Amino acid sequence: MANIKDVAERAGVSVATVSRVLNGRSPVAETRERVLAAVEELGYRPNVVARALRTARTRTLGLVISDLRNPFFTELADAVEQEARRLGYSLIIGNAGESPEQQDDYIRTLLDRRIDGLMVSSAGTGSAMLREVVAAGTPLVLLDRSVPGVAAPCVRAEGRAALTGLAAHLAALGRRRPAVIVAPAGTPIGDERLELFRAALLAHGIALPPERIGSSPDLSPSGGRQVTRDLLDLAEPPDAVLATDNLMALGALDEVRARGLRVPDDLALVVFDDVPWFAHTDPPLTAIAQPTRELGRAAVHTLLERIEGRPAGSVLLPARLVVRRSCGEPPTH
Amino acid sequence: MANIKDVAERAGVSVATVSRVLNGRSPVAETRERVLAAVEELGYRPNVVARALRTARTRTLGLVISDLRNPFFTELADAVEQEARRLGYSLIIGNAGESPEQQDDYIRTLLDRRIDGLMVSSAGTGSAMLREVVAAGTPLVLLDRSVPGVAAPCVRAEGRAALTGLAAHLAALGRRRPAVIVAPAGTPIGDERLELFRAALLAHGIALPPERIGSSPDLSPSGGRQVTRDLLDLAEPPDAVLATDNLMALGALDEVRARGLRVPDDLALVVFDDVPWFAHTDPPLTAIAQPTRELGRAAVHTLLERIEGRPAGSVLLPARLVVRRSCGEPPTH
DNA sequence: GCTGCGGATGTAATCGATTTCTTGGGGGCT
């Protein structure tokens, strides 16, 4: 593979001149053309590794995601990747599989590769490694999940408006005994959703007692199914369920079907994260849609601000209530 | 961030000695310990970029996938990533979004980054860039989709046994008018599945006439729905449908529901690719499961063989028929 | 006691780019 020296020789100039032509500095028309011709003829492409060593910029970003197989995160990763590429950056995606150790391990690898910046959708609670990243001065942006004690901007969605709308929707349809399936204890974002929902329900005089809040052992269909089983076994079972993650909602649907119950007649079901599949279930599920692609784009932009040394704050984008038919009464339009 | 020189100074040795200690060559116990102590104290981590420049090995692999949001490919990518990492390699994932231009663009970027090897699940038909990769001597492995004219090992699943089993299954259940939804014309793997299925049906005396083969304009739910609409509008509509991709199957399910038909009573439905979701549809879908994770692992292993200069052939892994309830008659066990 | 060998370690070249410093020549101003 041709290198810059080959090009210089062929064009009869020095390597410095070649570099300058390619980086758009100084040289004059005639020399410039000779160089470009040589580049063309040799099919020369600059060695990104050498450039990175010299400039200390790799033009690579890292993204550590908590679970790549969760379709919400898949779409998020896809959005991040596209935006990064559009802006001339490559992306290395690391999958933490909801394991903090694996997450730290991956962050280590990414730092070793001298990525220019890092986005993390953190698994579990705090992480010593994240604090280390900040201390080392590597630009960091938290994605979807904020981490207490880590001084970095966080890009995520907030559900106040959507949950307020949802409470009104449920109240209007006469649902009085809502339940919530929340993520494993300690996930800050899950707790926040719960509290916002509780407040929104209260405005309609609807209570959310502790026994109708089920905490799943993990973010999976089977966890969601287990919690749903317990909820339906209550003396006063709920007439509506909000799942705070899409995988857990799948499990809820399974349990409901297994009991021969029907959605929405016997139970209303609402899911957080509007992944494409939920438009294809029977019935189509009412969902709280996070602005996934916008989140991805915002994360990249925020990170680039930090990389270029500008200060950048957190970003909160509103989630949207998407009414389908899983709470009863089809939308009127 | 500390570099090798800092470590050398602190340990009172030369950089060469530090390098040798860290790479497990020669030095004697006493020196060795001084170096390791210095590494520890400074929190030294070798600069991967510099190492890559010198050794001409980046320990990074590239994976270009045709559509990251298709759950089959998501799982494939996840499997590849895990195996690569286990073997000490990082992975850069590129999403071609089923566009050949974007695919070529991405391959270009990956070559520029001097990845050690490349895996491609090619979008569309042939590609000049792929031939260029081979010509440039970069180790290449084709994944899931073979590309005519490109001399590289291909790792994919083959469906003979599964489709033979499926034909028998359908015949046993009395389905006589099967239909197939195939991917856009020219996708070699779709054609192969079609021909294998046709042959398997023939063994049971069941024909697969051209009008019951619907070609979708793209790999999407709406494409699948459109094709299903046409199939159901036939004078003699099919009593079973095989979708050769999971997204198209979703669209088929939509159309069936919209017409108030029931699966499996009115129509049997079988899907290629057993993504987790299909166990949660109503009814759970009978599927042809590709050994996704094994494919991912095999791809990485094959690629590493090539990287290390050993010859490596193609890998064909058998797909499995997973009987659920979408063709009627629940499995007996 | 000299030669030679090998093990531990240092010196310096190298990978391929960017960038600083230097040089030389041409043109404008007085």
Added chain:
DNA sequence: AGCCCCCAAGAAATCGATTACATCCGCAGC
């Protein structure tokens, strides 16, 4: 005509590692 300035372009330093080659040492064999 002389001076200065500026601009194009080359020479060489640099990034941080690996590694070929050189050096120095002690010890064994004759």
